[in-house]
Amino acid sequence: MPYFTNSYWLDVSKLTPTSDTRAIAVDTPNAVKPKKDIMLIVLQCEPNAIMNHREAYVQNHDKYDMILTFDDEVLKACPNARLCLPACTWIRxxxxxxxxxxxxxxxxxxxxxxxxxxxxxxxxxxxxxxxxxxxxxxxxxxxxxxxxxxxxxxxxxxxxxxxxxxxxxxxxxxxxxxxxxxxxxxxxxxxxxxxxxxxxxxxxxxxxxxxxxxxxxxxxxxxxxxxxxxxxxxxxxxxxxxxxxxxxxxxxxxxxxFTSQYPAIQRAINLGVATLAPEE
Incomplete structure (x- = not known):
């Protein structure tokens, strides 16, 4: 089943297909599940200095199935938070x-x-x-x-x-x-x-x-x-x-x-198991 997302830049077709349907909401702490049977994953990409969503992620964490974040406070406060470092190069x-x-x-x-x-x-x-x-x-x-x-x-x-x-x-x-x-x-x-x-x-x-x-x-x-x-x-x-x-x-x-953000996202979703190779 496919992933889908609210993000214009996130190409979810590069993630490993799953048996269930999953929604990835990028930098959207007020995201809600489209349907009960859809897994909702929230992905943080921007730091708090740009989008200060820390408190909202913590308060709403039980509304998500998973939070992919680098924020140390969110990782400590939310049992469904997983470390994700989505940085990647822009060099060819x-x-x-x-x-x-x-x-x-x-x-x-x-x-x-x-x-x-x-x-x-x-x-x-x-x-x-x-x-x-x-x-x-x-x-x-x-x-x-x-x-x-x-x-x-x-x-x-x-x-x-x-x-x-x-x-x-x-x-x-x-x-x-x-x-x-x-x-x-x-x-x-x-x-x-x-x-x-x-x-x-x-x-x-x-x-x-x-x-x-x-x-x-x-x-x-x-x-x-x-x-x-x-x-x-x-x-x-x-x-x-x-x-x-x-x-x-x-x-x-x-x-x-760090040639692509997708292995890091996949690794976080899979609890540390990277199923995607880095882009060359």
Missing amino acids: PEVYNSIDTERKKTRISSITGSKNMGAPGHSLRQFFYMNQLLLRSHFTWFRSSAGSLLPEIQANLVVGKDSHSKDILFLDYQFSLVIENSRQKNYFSEKLIDCLITKTIPVYWGCPNISDWFDTRGWIILESESLVELRQKTLIMPNYNDYRDSIEANYQKARTE
């Missing part, structure tokens, strides 16, 4: 399968757009971009063409709207500034996966327990929203070659677990 396989680390330079790439939905990470990206002249010259600051363009400060190149345009951020850079939308336990996104799957070391602000999921040796981890901290921690860059083992381990994990 032909790119991440042919990364040439010899062309990478000891520089830090960063991309910033004008979108600001009030999340801490949105404001922080723009804050760092607007103060780029106060940081070291080994930063390369790109502007996103999604939405209105940020002002040009020092010949800042514009990256196109399509996801393929992001390749430029990683192919020639050993490091990339990765700022998640918020700092929330277990939450990380394609921003980080795109970095790791291109064998790029993150300058990272985000998931406070990221070392539970990846090898963070060599990473520059930001603990605050301070320009001073970013400046101090990037004055002397780590030697990229000293961390090749870590880079390769994270690359392989990104390739095997």
